[in-house]
Amino acid sequence: MARPLKQTLLPTLLSAFVWPGAGQLYNREFKKGWLLITASFLAMLSFSLNLSVRLRDALPANVTQIDMPTVRATLQQIMVNPPPYFRYFNLFMSVVWAYSVVDAFLGAWTRHDDDKEEV
Numbered sequence: 001m002a003r004p005l006k007q008t009l010l011p012t013l014l015s016a017f018v019w020p021g022a023g024q025l026y027n028r029e030f031k032k033g034w035l036l037i038t039a040s041f042l043a044m045l046s047f048s049l050n051l052s053v054r055l056r057d058a059l060p061a062n063v064t065q066i067d068m069p070t071v072r073a074t075l076q077q078i079m080v081n082p083p084p085y086f087r088y089f090n091l092f093m094s095v096v097w098a099y100s101v102v103d104a105f106l107g108a109w110t111r112h113d114d115d116k117e118e119v
Helices: 005-018 022-026 030-058 068-080 084-118
Strands: none
Touching: 005 022, 005 084, 022 030, 022 084, 030 068, 030 084
16 A cells, blocks of 8 residues: 655655654654764764864964965865774764664654554
8 A cells, every 4th residue: 555655755854854863753753863863963073073173283373374275275185185083974974874764764654554553
C-alpha cells in the first residue's frame, strides 16, 4: 500500500537538509533526535574551535599586521594540507548525517505502519 509522501519524505528531508536529527524530532523520536543534534553540534563547535586555534597560531602575533589577504592565504594553506582532525570530522559528520537520513525515513515508514494498525 502506498504511504503518504509527506509522512515519509518530510522527516527524511529535514534530517538531510535542515540538521541531522530534525527528522527524528518530527517522527517524535525525541531522545534520538536530540542526541543526533547534540552530537553534530558539538562536532561542529569542536571543528570551529580547532580551525580558529590553527588560524591564530599561523597568523602573525601582532594584530596590526593582519590583513584580509594574509588571513585568506593562511586559510588556503590550512585547507590544502589539512590536519588529520579535519578528516575525522568529515568522516564523523558523514556517518551521523547518513544515519540520521536513513533512520528518519525508516522511522517515518514504521510510524506510518503503526498508525494504520491503531485505526
